[in-house]
Amino acid sequence: MTSKFNNVYVADRYTIAGVYEKDGPISDYFDLIYDKDFYYGCDTFERAEEKMLSNCILKLINRAKLIDSDIDYVISGDLENQIAASDYAMRDFNIPFLGIFSACATFGEGLLIGANMIEGKRANKIIVSTSSHNMVAERQFRNPTEYGAPKKKTTTWTSTGAVSLLLSNKKSKIKICSATPGIVQDKGITDVNNMGGVMAIAAADTIKKHFDDLKIKPDYYDLILTGDLGIYGKEILIEYLKDMDIDISKNYEDCGLILYDRKRQPVYAGASGPASSALVLCAYILKEMERGKYKRVLIVPTGAIFSPTRSFQKDSIPSIAHAIGLEVSE
Amino acid sequence: MTSKFNNVYVADRYTIAGVYEKDGPISDYFDLIYDKDFYYGCDTFERAEEKMLSNCILKLINRAKLIDSDIDYVISGDLENQIAASDYAMRDFNIPFLGIFSACATFGEGLLIGANMIEGKRANKIIVSTSSHNMVAERQFRNPTEYGAPKKKTTTWTSTGAVSLLLSNKKSKIKICSATPGIVQDKGITDVNNMGGVMAIAAADTIKKHFDDLKIKPDYYDLILTGDLGIYGKEILIEYLKDMDIDISKNYEDCGLILYDRKRQPVYAGASGPASSALVLCAYILKEMERGKYKRVLIVPTGAIFSPTRSFQKDSIPSIAHAIGLEVSE
Numbered sequence: 016m017t018s019k020f021n022n023v024y025v026a027d028r029y030t031i032a033g034v035y036e037k038d039g040p041i042s043d044y045f046d047l048i049y050d051k052d053f054y055y056g057c058d059t060f061e062r063a064e065e066k067m068l069s070n071c072i073l074k075l076i077n078r079a080k081l082i083d084s085d086i087d088y089v090i091s092g093d094l095e096n097q098i099a100a101s102d103y104a105m106r107d108f109n110i111p112f113l114g115i116f117s118a119c120a121t122f123g124e125g126l127l128i129g130a131n132m133i134e135g136k137r138a139n140k141i142i143v144s145t146s147s148h149n150m151v152a153e154r155q156f157r158n159p160t161e162y163g164a165p166k167k168k169t170t171t172w173t174s175t176g177a178v179s180l181l182l183s184n185k186k187s188k189i190k191i192c193s194a195t196p197g198i199v200q201d202k203g204i205t206d207v208n209n210m211g212g213v214m215a216i217a218a219a220d221t222i223k224k225h226f227d228d229l230k231i232k233p234d235y236y237d238l239i240l241t242g243d244l245g246i247y248g249k250e251i252l253i254e255y256l257k258d259m260d261i262d263i264s265k266n267y268e269d270c271g272l273i274l275y276d277r278k279r280q281p282v283y284a285g286a287s288g289p290a291s292s293a294l295v296l297c298a299y300i301l302k303e304m305e306r307g308k309y310k311r312v313l314i315v316p317t318g319a320i321f322s323p324t325r326s327f328q329k330d331s332i333p334s335i336a337h338a339i340g341l342e343v344s345e
Numbered sequence: 346m347t348s349k350f351n352n353v354y355v356a357d358r359y360t361i362a363g364v365y366e367k368d369g370p371i372s373d374y375f376d377l378i379y380d381k382d383f384y385y386g387c388d389t390f391e392r393a394e395e396k397m398l399s400n401c402i403l404k405l406i407n408r409a410k411l412i413d414s415d416i417d418y419v420i421s422g423d424l425e426n427q428i429a430a431s432d433y434a435m436r437d438f439n440i441p442f443l444g445i446f447s448a449c450a451t452f453g454e455g456l457l458i459g460a461n462m463i464e465g466k467r468a469n470k471i472i473v474s475t476s477s478h479n480m481v482a483e484r485q486f487r488n489p490t491e492y493g494a495p496k497k498k499t500t501t502w503t504s505t506g507a508v509s510l511l512l513s514n515k516k517s518k519i520k521i522c523s524a525t526p527g528i529v530q531d532k533g534i535t536d537v538n539n540m541g542g543v544m545a546i547a548a549a550d551t552i553k554k555h556f557d558d559l560k561i562k563p564d565y566y567d568l569i570l571t572g573d574l575g576i577y578g579k580e581i582l583i584e585y586l587k588d589m590d591i592d593i594s595k596n597y598e599d600c601g602l603i604l605y606d607r608k609r610q611p612v613y614a615g616a617s618g619p620a621s622s623a624l625v626l627c628a629y630i631l632k633e634m635e636r637g638k639y640k641r642v643l644i645v646p647t648g649a650i651f652s653p654t655r656s657f658q659k660d661s662i663p664s665i666a667h668a669i670g671l672e673v674s675e
Contacts, residue, residue: 135465
């Protein structure tokens with residue numbers, strides 16, 4: 016069931032990126048870059064991610080000339096167990112907190128909940144946030160980088176960054192028009208080094224529902240973006256949708272292929288992590304929408320909502336994708 | 346900011362409990378008990394928790410004579426890393442899924458989001474779910490039980506159970522009247538064996554805001570319940586609130602002390618886990634409200650939203666509590 020919105024706008028946003036993102040093609044679009052190392056003056060990677068996220072929320076509030084009590088909710092989640100980056104960062108704010116988890120689709124879930132809250136007149140201002148940190152994710156989901164474990168070419172590279180977006184009922188240049196919530200998918204894939212393959216089915220299912228519910232076709236949008244399928248997942252998604260008589264090949268790109276330059280950077284199949292689609296959307300796409308390059312954009316953050324424990328127990332990997340429709344307002 | 350609701354009702358609910366809950370004082374109130382062992386025919390505890398949660402959602406849908414497409418969203422979360430019980434259980438349903446995490450306050454967060462969605466006319470029927478499993482939580486947060494590690498008396502006992510509640514805009518006997526979202530608190534406590542002490546401040550903060558926002562006093566409710574503070578956290582909360590000139594001692598109890606009988610059962614300070622307050626509310630309290638014992642109830646699920654990784658890094662433990670006001674409808 017796709018929700019439609021008439022009174023939900025992007026008031027502002029703030030983006031922080033790290034070392035690898037600085038070397039990527041959209042480097043000039045970030046508000047702030049932590050490019051010295053992965054620690055940002057903290058003594059652990061986890062504290063560094065917390066600091067990045069907290070600072071990102073603070074800078075957004077300051078730039079919007081607001082104080083904590085102006086914000087109804089912060090809705091945030093991240094890849095850390097217990098969404099720890101969000102939990103711990105929220106100690107710095109006197110704002111009600113709703114913790115969410117949808118793996119790399121988290122920012123999409125946050126926008127969906129936030130937009131529904133505002134459209135339903137249940138809130139006026141909501142900050143939706145997310146973060147990821149390459150080193151934190153590597154040691155939690157894969158291996159500590161010190162091990163030097165070899166990687167498959169289908170592996171993606173977890174992005175390092177934090178993103179906050181301020182949703183409001185006050186008219187601005189960018190409008191959130193629609194949101195299609197994801198349904199959990201599972202094709203029985205067990206390869207934890209091929210998340211693009213795992214998530215493509217979730218993206219296909221949500222995109223098809225979005226088009227069906229709104230009775231539109233791919234050319235309704237100037238650009239369709241998935242979260243972080245990477246180069247192989249992207250191809251699989253195009254094939255899946257072709258089988259459903261939907262051709263997105265003309266105006267489709269994956270955020271995982273925008274954040275980094277695969278030819279120059281050692282990122283394997285592309286970027287992943289909840290920050291990757293959020294960084295691409297909030298730093299780059301929204302700016303280009305404001306400049307007039309795109310009028311209508313569909314972004315579909317994709318998440319492999321899998322548990323390493325369950326993978327060790329030989330279970331397959333579930334996935335989900337949420338679609339958010341954005342438009343330059345008249 | 347406390348939300349008020351005029352059109353949000355509890356249409357139905359379903360509860361499943363385990364071995365220890367069966368031996369507790371409210372055993373007769375559960376819809377289903379898995380009392381043979383902790384596996385329920387599965388080969389791992391994690392699969393057992395998934396099965397319990399999936400079955401709980403299915404039984405609720407069946408009893409309400411609904412099909413998947415009647416439900417707008419399932420909002421669910423649990424204690425497992427990546428909220429895996431919810432993620433994996435949702436593979437069994439063709440229903441949009443919103444994953445949330447607020448540790449043992451998860452069910453409160455779910456009710457808050459769900460009630461706002463329905464009151465704002467953004468959905469008609471939402472299932473809010475949660476689960477916990479003693480053995481899964483022990484090995485993830487503490488030690489595998491096989492180690493036989495001794496426990497402090499302030500330790501709580503993670504409950505085993507799954508709970509699903511169907512929110513609807515159609516009038517029924519029980520109405521959700523209000524919801525106060527929590528703000529993350531941190532008093533600098535680092536003792537992972539004293540979660541009641543950690544969470545009491547979050548409960549106090551949310552309860553005070555709830556009373557202030559609605560301009561009511563504790564005697565407005567027939568019963569005030571916290572999630573899982575246990576015997577020591579309960580005493581601390583009463584003291585905290587006394588310092589704020591709020592006396593809840595006359596009509597206050599903690600769900601952690603209702604689910605088990607501490608005199609007979611080896612549960613240390615009481616029950617914990619997101620299922621504990623959800624089981625007490627949905628099996629016992631709602632039934633007693635329907636029978637006329639209570640007219641107005643405030644439930645405040647409490648969560649220690651801490652990360653074991655951060656605790657190993659010597660960080661303190663953040664907490665949060667969300668308050669939900671319920672009333673027998675006229």
